[in-house]
Structures are given as structure tokens and as C-alpha cells.
Amino acid sequence: MTNFLQRITGKGQGFGFCLFAMVAAFCTYSCMYAFRKPIAVGLYEDIVYWGISIKVLYLSAQVAGYALSKFIGIKVVSEQSGNSRAKGILTLITIAGIALLLFALLPHPWNIVCMFLNGIPLGMVWGYVFSYLEGRKVTEVLAAGLCTSFIASSGVVKTVGSYLMLNWGVDEFWMPVTTAALFMPLLMLAVYMLEQLPPPNADDISLRTKREPMDASARRAFFKQFSTGLCLLIGGYVLLTIFRDLRDNFTANIWDELGYTGSPAIFSLTEIPIAVVVLIIIGAMMLIKSNSRALMVNHFLILFGFASCGLSTLAYQAGNLGPISWMIINGFGLYLAYVPFNSVLFERLIATFKQVGNVGFLIYLADSFGYLGSVGVMVYKNLGQNDIQWHSFIIYTSYLVAVIGAVCTVGSWLYFANKHRRQQRLPSPLAGVAA
Numbered sequence: 001m002t003n004f005l006q007r008i009t010g011k012g013q014g015f016g017f018c019l020f021a022m023v024a025a026f027c028t029y030s031c032m033y034a035f036r037k038p039i040a041v042g043l044y045e046d047i048v049y050w051g052i053s054i055k056v057l058y059l060s061a062q063v064a065g066y067a068l069s070k071f072i073g074i075k076v077v078s079e080q081s082g083n084s085r086a087k088g089i090l091t092l093i094t095i096a097g098i099a100l101l102l103f104a105l106l107p108h109p110w111n112i113v114c115m116f117l118n119g120i121p122l123g124m125v126w127g128y129v130f131s132y133l134e135g136r137k138v139t140e141v142l143a144a145g146l147c148t149s150f151i152a153s154s155g156v157v158k159t160v161g162s163y164l165m166l167n168w169g170v171d172e173f174w175m176p177v178t179t180a181a182l183f184m185p186l187l188m189l190a191v192y193m194l195e196q197l198p199p200p201n202a203d204d205i206s207l208r209t210k211r212e213p214m215d216a217s218a219r220r221a222f223f224k225q226f227s228t229g230l231c232l233l234i235g236g237y238v239l240l241t242i243f244r245d246l247r248d249n250f251t252a253n254i255w256d257e258l259g260y261t262g263s264p265a266i267f268s269l270t271e272i273p274i275a276v277v278v279l280i281i282i283g284a285m286m287l288i289k290s291n292s293r294a295l296m297v298n299h300f301l302i303l304f305g306f307a308s309c310g311l312s313t314l315a316y317q318a319g320n321l322g323p324i325s326w327m328i329i330n331g332f333g334l335y336l337a338y339v340p341f342n343s344v345l346f347e348r349l350i351a352t353f354k355q356v357g358n359v360g361f362l363i364y365l366a367d368s369f370g371y372l373g374s375v376g377v378m379v380y381k382n383l384g385q386n387d388i389q390w391h392s393f394i395i396y397t398s399y400l401v402a403v404i405g406a407v408c409t410v411g412s413w414l415y416f417a418n419k420h421r422r423q424q425r426l427p428s429p430l431a432g433v434a435a
Contacts, residue, residue: 018138019174022145024193025129028089030148030153030185032125035096037154038161039115042172049109054254057109060378061116063245067371069123070364077127078214078361087129088188092121100177101201134359136202140344144282147339148275155271166348169335189384209351214361222355229415234366236302236408239336239401241370242377246397247334249392257391270324274331278339285344291351292420299413300338300344302405308333310402313395330398337405341366352420
């Protein structure tokens with residue numbers, strides 16, 4: 001098999017390389033979802049502690065652990081070296097799996113702690129996987145394949161979890177660890193595939209700049225240089241993360257309120273079309289050779305995504321869209337805005353301004369505040385707005401995200417465009433390198 005892999009990945013970065021790398025990254029992160037998302041399928045009805053549904057407590061604990069992981073990842077992921085990536089991924093996933101086993105074994109409410117422990121390791125997997133893909137001239141294509149994993153795979157693992165309960169009679173407390181166990185063999189194969197990928201070559205480095213670990217001083221210097229634009233971007237991303245987490249974690253509740261109870265396939269049927277369309281759009285960004293132009297196009301896609309969230313909800317409330325069409329279009333807008341942050345936006349930002357560093361730092365900086373905001377909104381919803389149905393709460397959130405997110409995106413667009421124009425007027429020691 002080694003010779004076969006070398007024939008695919010050893011020369012150039014053509015179709016064979018891209019397909020192999022995309023499958024490896026997609027499968028790795030999809031399997032991570034099997035350790036994180038099945039908990040969202042269980043309804044855990046009629047179990048309440050401290051006036052709050054235990055499902056909300058489970059998800060809040062998991063998201064809190066995930067948020068903590070993102071803050072830890074600012075240092076760990078940005079400083080990690082290529083030699084430890086595979087071991088790191090498998091170690092993190094194994095810890096998360098042990099937490100799910102304890103979740104099934106321990107009685108509630110004590111197993112709430114297990115969901116917190118489950119979230120901590122999983123939050124760092126993305127950075128390890130993306131580090132295999134960044135800094136290449138085909139990063140957009142590879143990242144698009146990776147990013148579809150958290151669109152399509154969330155629905156797939158929920159479908160599997162729901163099927164296990166409805167057709168195999170698996171108890172909803174044992175369903176998460178059972179689902180995770182089914183995906184473990186594929187995970188190990190996918191990580192092995194990632195390890196076969198060669199590092200970026202000289203052509204990649206000349207086009208996208210070299211990617212290096214970033215220590216604390218490098219991270220501070222980078223943030224100081226782009227602080228205003230990064231704060232605007234992170235502000236919009238916080239809203240997207242909150243919205244995506246609410247929509248993703250409580251999809252089962254939303255479909256139940258919309259009258260689609262007992263339909264496991266609905267999770268996959270509504271999310272897979274979104275994944276395919278977003279994959280095509282993000283992958284096509286590779287055709288834009290100018291890094292600065294691609295950076296601005298990314299801003300446009302994000303702005304269009306925010307608009308789609310708001311306008312689709314408006315059309316749904318006016319009776320012009322049915323529930324399924326609304327969920328698909330609303331989800332498309334959400335992920336069209338969300339995916340660039342996790343792949344090509346920061347990739348092109350680093351390349352535009354010719355910074356030596358890595359995307360992991362920027363992604364985890366944004367993610368840490370995004371998931372912190374998600375925890376805050378969950379607490380607000382369940383302590384201050386507990387009587388509002390999740391369906392209605394998603395509608396209100398769609399409007400808020402669309403308006404404020406659009407403002408942040410336009411502000412960031414203007415900031416980076418002006419900063420790049422000023423940079424172009426200065427003499428550069430790297431003149432002649434593509435910008």
C-alpha cells in the first residue's frame with residue numbers, strides 16, 4: 001500500500017493527490033463528529049434538574065468543554081509540529097470515547113461531567129487535521145472537502161444514532177458511545193492516510209508563504225498588527241458559531257416541533273445538499289490566484305451567507321417557504337458564511353500580507369470566543385427564555401445574526417482592503433511574490 005500512496009501523493013498536486021487528501025481529511029473529521037454529535041439526537045425527555053432539561057445540561061457541558069479546548073488550542077495547535085499530529089488526533093479521540101463510555105455507565109446527573117470531559121479533547125482535532133492541508137496552492141479544494149465534513153457528517157452521525165435507537169433498540173444513554181465505536185475503524189484508516197501526505201513544496205511556499213509554529217510573541221505580534229480587522233471578523237464569527245451550535249445541537253427538537261418526529265433520514269437529506277453546494281463554491285476559490293482578491297471574495301461570500309440566513313427566515317415567516325426549504329436555505333447561508341473562517345479566509349489573509357505563521361492560531365482564536373458565546377446563549381435561553389420553543393428561538397437568532405454579522409463583515413472588508421492598499425504603496429523585500 002505504501003507504493004500505491006507514493007504514486008498518488010509523491011508527484012505534484014493534481015486530481016489524484018487532491019482526492020486522496022480530501023477523503024483522508026473528510027473521513028478523519030467526520031469520525032470525530034461521531035464522538036461529539038450523537039448526544040444531540042437523544043431527547044432525554046422528562047428529566048429535569050435545577051429547572052433545566054437534562055439534554056440542555058448535557059449539551060451546555062459539552063460546549064463548555066469544547067470552548068475551553070479552543071482556548072487551550074490557541075497555544076497547543078499553533079505550536080504543534082508535524083511529527084506529533086497523528087498521535088495527537090488518536091489520543092484526543094480516545095479520551096473523548098472514554099468520556100462517552102463513562103456517560104453511559106454513570107447515573108444522571110453525575111454523567112453531566114462526562115460531557116464536559118468529552119468536549120475538551122474534541123475541540124483541538126480540527127487544528128491538527130487542517131495543519132495537513134494548509135499552505136498549499138490547492139488548499140481551497142482540500143479545505144472545502146474537509147469543511148463539508150461538519151455539514152454533512154453532523155447529519156449522518158445523527159441519522160446513525162437515531163437509527164440505533166429506533167431500529168436496534170439501543171438506549172439513548174448508550175447510543176453516543178455505540179455510534180462512536182462504529183466509526184473508530186474508519187478513523188484509524190483516515191489518520192493513516194493523512195500521514196502519507198507530503199509537506200508543502202517550494203511552489204506552495206512561494207504562493208502561500210511558509211507555515212511555521214507560532215510562539216506567544218509571534219501570536220501577540222500578529223494580533224497587534226491586524227487587531228481591528230480581526231476583532232470585526234471574530235465578532236461576526238462568534239454570531240455564526242452561536243447560531244450554528246444552536247441549530248446543530250437542537251435540530252432534533254426543531255424537526256420535532258415542525259412535525260417531523262421519527263424521521264431519521266431528515267437530518268442527512270437536508271444537510272447533504274448544503275454540503276455539496278458549499279463544497280463547490282469554496283473549492284472554486286482555488287481558481288483565484290491573487291490572494292488579496294480571494295480575501296475580498298471570501299468577505300463577499302460571508303456577507304451573502306448572512307443575507308441568506310435573514311431573508312430565508314423572512315420568506316418562511318411570510319409563508320413563501322416551507323419548513324424543509326427554509327431549513328435548507330437557512331443552513332446554506334449559515335455554512336456559506338461559516339466555512340470560510342474554518343478554511344480559506346485565514347489562509348488567504350496570511351498569504352495576502354505575507355506573514356509567516358499558521359492558520360491554526362487564527363482559527364482557534366476565533367473559535368475560542370465563538371464557543372464561549374455559544375455557552376452564554378445556551379445559559380440565557382434556558383434561564384431567561386426557557387418558555388420559547390427552539391423553532392422560534394432559531395427564527396429570532398437568524399435575524400440578529402444576519403444584521404450584526406453583515407455590519408461586522410462590511411467593516412472587516414473595508415479594513416483589510418485599505419490595509420492592503422497601504423501595504424502595496426510601501427517597498428517590499430518580497431517584490432515579485434504573488435499577492
